[in-house]
Amino acid sequence: MNTGLEGEVLLAEPRGFCAGVDRAIEIVERALRKFGAPIYVRHEIVHNTYVVNDLKAKGAIFIEDLADVPPGATLVFSAHGVSKAVRVEAAQRGFQVFDATCPLVTKVHVEVAKLAKEGYEFIMIGHKGHPEVEGTMGQLSDGIYLVEDVADVAGVQPRGDKLAVVTQTTLSVDDAAGILAEVKLRFPHVREPKKQDICYATQNRQDAVKVMAPQVDVVIVVGSPTSSNSNRLRELAERLGTEAHMVEGAQDLQSAWFVGRQRVGLTAGASAPDVLVQAVIDRLREYGAVTIRKMDGVVEDVHFPLPRGLGNRGMSEVAGSRS
Numbered sequence: 001m002n003t004g005l006e007g008e009v010l011l012a013e014p015r016g017f018c019a020g021v022d023r024a025i026e027i028v029e030r031a032l033r034k035f036g037a038p039i040y041v042r043h044e045i046v047h048n049t050y051v052v053n054d055l056k057a058k059g060a061i062f063i064e065d066l067a068d069v070p071p072g073a074t075l076v077f078s079a080h081g082v083s084k085a086v087r088v089e090a091a092q093r094g095f096q097v098f099d100a101t102c103p104l105v106t107k108v109h110v111e112v113a114k115l116a117k118e119g120y121e122f123i124m125i126g127h128k129g130h131p132e133v134e135g136t137m138g139q140l141s142d143g144i145y146l147v148e149d150v151a152d153v154a155g156v157q158p159r160g161d162k163l164a165v166v167t168q169t170t171l172s173v174d175d176a177a178g179i180l181a182e183v184k185l186r187f188p189h190v191r192e193p194k195k196q197d198i199c200y201a202t203q204n205r206q207d208a209v210k211v212m213a214p215q216v217d218v219v220i221v222v223g224s225p226t227s228s229n230s231n232r233l234r235e236l237a238e239r240l241g242t243e244a245h246m247v248e249g250a251q252d253l254q255s256a257w258f259v260g261r262q263r264v265g266l267t268a269g270a271s272a273p274d275v276l277v278q279a280v281i282d283r284l285r286e287y288g289a290v291t292i293r294k295m296d297g298v299v300e301d302v303h304f305p306l307p308r309g310l311g312n313r314g315m316s317e318v319a320g321s322r323s
Helices: 019-035 049-058 084-093 103-117 131-137 150-155 173-186 200-215 228-239 274-286
Strands: 008-011 039-042 060-063 074-077 096-099 121-125 144-147 163-167 218-222 243-247 263-268 291-294 298-303 316-322
Touching (some): 008 274, 019 039, 019 096, 103 121, 103 131, 121 131, 121 173, 131 144, 144 150, 150 173, 173 200, 200 218, 200 228, 200 263, 200 298, 218 228, 218 274, 228 243, 228 263, 263 274
Parallel strands (some): 008 263, 008 291, 039 074, 074 096, 121 144, 121 163, 218 263
Antiparallel strands (some): 298 316
């Protein structure tokens, strides 16, 4: 089934699962093995349809409202984090809770709690309705203001003069920088976010796309529509002038995208498993791809510990060295 793609597929490096996603999935799988089905998970454990359906088949039940969890059940918080109110409710209901919140998101929550005690209010740069944003904003009852774009900054009316910025970890670095610049114009003494607030995996995957996109005719991003970091990868490629499409799997590929194209770039969001990438590669071979070449890039060596009660794997926080 050759459609005219006669060149190579360039694989971004790194791509796919990050340490936070890997840890979150392992928490659910270990809980299922240790306690048996069902295990309840508040919100999708990560934003990937394939992963969620795979865990459903193993006995995970995904819920949004804790009222849907029966007494005495085992509950897992998703990688995106939860508000203080959700934690309090879970404790009051007596669930056995395992927290799969990405440790990098937890760092932001800790920073918010610490600075709030020092009298700070906050501007949060992020997307309204995203569970990570809801979780971070839910660390406080008030005094935290969401801005989604540069225009929103004008509407922020803090009560005092102590103001700090936090960001959704999976934002585009460039988007966050533009909004932050506007915040600093309006509030010159604002406390800037820590560099680590944009997670290493988001940064590394975007950096790889920046290198890859100018070298290819079209970029394919494997990821689900609900995945913020996957959407940002597609947007970044397009902003660099390269046609880009996001697919959940090989079934979403359209042969017309590749007619007359010599080189295809392929990457995957941080919540997309490699099995989906491999299926896309197989389909691209059917379309006529001759060679598959992996880019040089950052080799990530990041591992986060599992919660107490599920075993552990040790911890390394090296963001990666060049390969």
